[in-house]
Amino acid sequence: MTLQNLNNGGEVTYQIVGPDESDIPSGKISIVSPLGKALLGKEVDDEVAVQTPGGLKNYTVLKIVNPHRFLPSVSSFRMTGDPVALK
Numbered sequence: 001m002t003l004q005n006l007n008n009g010g011e012v013t014y015q016i017v018g019p020d021e022s023d024i025p026s027g028k029i030s031i032v033s034p035l036g037k038a039l040l041g042k043e044v045d046d047e048v049a050v051q052t053p054g055g056l057k058n059y060t061v062l063k064i065v066n067p068h069r070f071l072p073s074v075s076s077f078r079m080t081g082d083p084v085a086l087k
Contacts, residue, residue, distance in 0.1 A: 001039060001065065006047070006058035013063075014039075 002013045014029045016039060022030035029036050035057070038050040048059045 001042075001061060002063040003048070003059040004062050006060060011062065016040075 001016070002011060004011050012027075014027050014035070016031050016036050017028045019030045019032050022028050022033065031037070031040070034050050034052050035048075038048045039061070042048060042061050042064075044061050044064060046061045048061065050057050050059075
């Protein structure tokens with residue numbers, strides 16, 4: 001995802017990854033980081049304010065690339081056993 005930093009006007013691109021894969025110099029931020037959590041569910045043109053160890057950061061989402069690339073398809077799931085009816 002590409003963000004515009006509203007504090008300084010710059011642009012930055014991050015890939016949101018699992019906690020064990022984060023590597024900030026490579027642009028990979030953890031899904032459990034403050035920014036990673038703040039970006040979940042955001043869409044293009046959404047604004048994000050996040051408190052980081054370096055202070056409050058404000059961003060606008062400029063671009064999202066392939067947001068569902070890592071989600072398994074519904075067809076990969078299989079029901080086993082009897083489904084339980086909810087009452």
